[in-house]
């Protein structure tokens with residue numbers, strides 16, 4: 668993306684690029700490669716800008732809220748939420764994650780610390796756990812995981828809003844919300860009532876998942892929540908023995924939906940046991956092995972997400 672001059676400060680041979688979104692050192696590469704600019708000693712500073720959200724009348728106390736949703740269950744929405752949250756943290760941002768999947772909160776398993784319970788402070792606010800550098804709040808930390816299924820129906824919607832409002836978040840740049848799967852009443856109420864900056868839709872390339880992903884996109888658009896992008900998960904599987912790639916759930920379905928709906932495709936993530944294994948034991952690959960090729964690939968999606976969120980918000984304010 669073009670770098671406005673106002674993002675650069677220069678002092679003798681030192682130059683600082685201050686970006687209003689989470690970013691990697693890679694953003695400095697074009698500047699370092701430039702014939703004239705390359706003479707400076709470049710430094711990157713991340714100062715995430717608070718962007719407008721879908722409820723302008725509510726105070727923006729939570730940073731930029733990004734909901735991660737899927738029309739269909741089991742497509743990897745929670746896994747993607749966790750990896751994106753950790754990746755944004757690695758890109759220099761202060762990040763929180765809210766497990767809004769009241770039917771089956773999986774965050775305590777994926778981030779670890781299942782045995783720890785959330786503390787409630789004197790103002791009756793829940794203190795989120797800090798796991799792998801990000802702040803996490805989940806009903807799974809509050810209730811016994813086996814009991815989580817009782818938070819259903821009208822109670823689930825109320826519990827979700829309470830969890831959102833009554834968590835004592837520190838100052839955040841991004842709050843990732845792992846939504847319950849589907850496009851029913853809970854999702855609609857959440858999308859209508861909470862201050863959301865953008866939505867990420869997760870799907871597999873499978874036809875049944877794609878139809879539901881499009882339903883999700885339509886739901887968010889109806890209530891004025893911009894779609895920041897789409898992630899196609901479980902896009903292909905590479906055999907570790909022979910290297911053959913197999914599109915188990917069909918190929919390029921997510922890409923097709925992204926084209927049709929005119930939303931950015933933020934990534935096509937493979938089905939890979941190394942992604943699952945880390946999440947099963949509370950040690951996600953993104954934090955356990957940040958330089959692993961899969962971690963780098965997922966971080967590229969997070970980088971694109973941060974840029975899209977920012978540029979879409981700029982375009983909206985100009986309209």
Ligand SMILES: Nc1ncnc2c1ncn2[C@@H]1O[C@H](COP(=O)(O)OP(=O)(O)OP(=O)(O)O)[C@@H](O)[C@H]1O
Pocket residue numbers: 737739740741742743744745746747768771773847848900901936937938939940941942943944946947
């Ligand atoms: N790309 C991937 N590679 C390997 N395993 C994956 C991948 N994505 C998700 N999984 C695994 O698939 C299972 C389901 O993923 P996850 O819980 O994230 O799905 P979900 O869409 O949030 O499910 P639900 O609808 O129940 O909330 C988990 O065990 C997870 O570790």
